[in-house]
Amino acid sequence: MKDAGVQLNVYTYSIVIDALCRSGKTTRPYDVFSEMIDVGCQPNAITFNNLMRVHVKAGRTEMVL
Incomplete structure (x- = not known):
């Protein structure tokens, strides 16, 4: 994103994390989250709601609590 000139902020990171979650990725959202931090x-x-969605979709609801 940085190479494309996209301004990196909480909104752009959250959008990317959401897109990865919706596409069924289970580990990549956490890589992006780590980069964000x-x-x-x-x-x-x-951001946290998007990360919780990964666990819910994977059936790991105990990780959300």
């Missing part, structure tokens, strides 16, 4: 971007409630 590493660059100093603070996640918000939407």
Whole structure:
């Protein structure tokens, strides 16, 4: 994203995490989340909701609680 000139902020990271979750990826959203934290971007409630969706879709609801 950075190479394409996209401004990286909580909204762009949350959108990417959401897209990965919706496409059935189970580990890549956490890679993006780690990158987000590493660059100093603070996640918000939407970010965490998107990450919880990964576990719900995978049937791992105990990870959400």
